[in-house]
Amino acid sequence: MAVLKTLQAEGSGRWKIRRLQEVLHWLEPASTTELAAELRAAGVLAYDPVSGIYRLTTEAHVVTAILDPLTVPGLDPRRLATAFYGRYGVRPLPGSPGRLVIPMSTVAEALELRERG
Numbered sequence: 203m204a205v206l207k208t209l210q211a212e213g214s215g216r217w218k219i220r221r222l223q224e225v226l227h228w229l230e231p232a233s234t235t236e237l238a239a240e241l242r243a244a245g246v247l248a249y250d251p252v253s254g255i256y257r258l259t260t261e262a263h264v265v266t267a268i269l270d271p272l273t274v275p276g277l278d279p280r281r282l283a284t285a286f287y288g289r290y291g292v293r294p295l296p297g298s299p300g301r302l303v304i305p306m307s308t309v310a311e312a313l314e315l316r317e318r319g
Contacts, residue, residue, distance in 0.1 A: 205226060216255050218256075246258065246259060
């Protein structure tokens with residue numbers, strides 16, 4: 203989550219690998235390169251091989267918008283989960299431990315709030 207929040211806050215939205223290494227300064231350069239490859243494989247980062255530029259995908263922006271409020275230090279995770287489930291209609295996916303069903307209305311609301319800043 204820290205990586206997504208940092209990249210989203212960085213502003214340019216487009217990075218060559220050296221710039222990613224600078225922005226994610228707390229990681230070793232080789233670790234940033236590995237992480238970029240993993241995030242590409244997961245669909246979080248898109249990569250243009252012609253320009254050598256990475257960018258966050260739309261899905262990454264959605265995930266960050268939804269999960270960002272959940273990363274506030276000091277909140278009791280159980281209380282937060284109860285409130286989140288009740289307010290946004292998020293529910294556990296039956297038969298898939300650790301996976302959630304997120305209604306499209308929640309995704310749309312998160313994107314709208316993000317755009318308003």
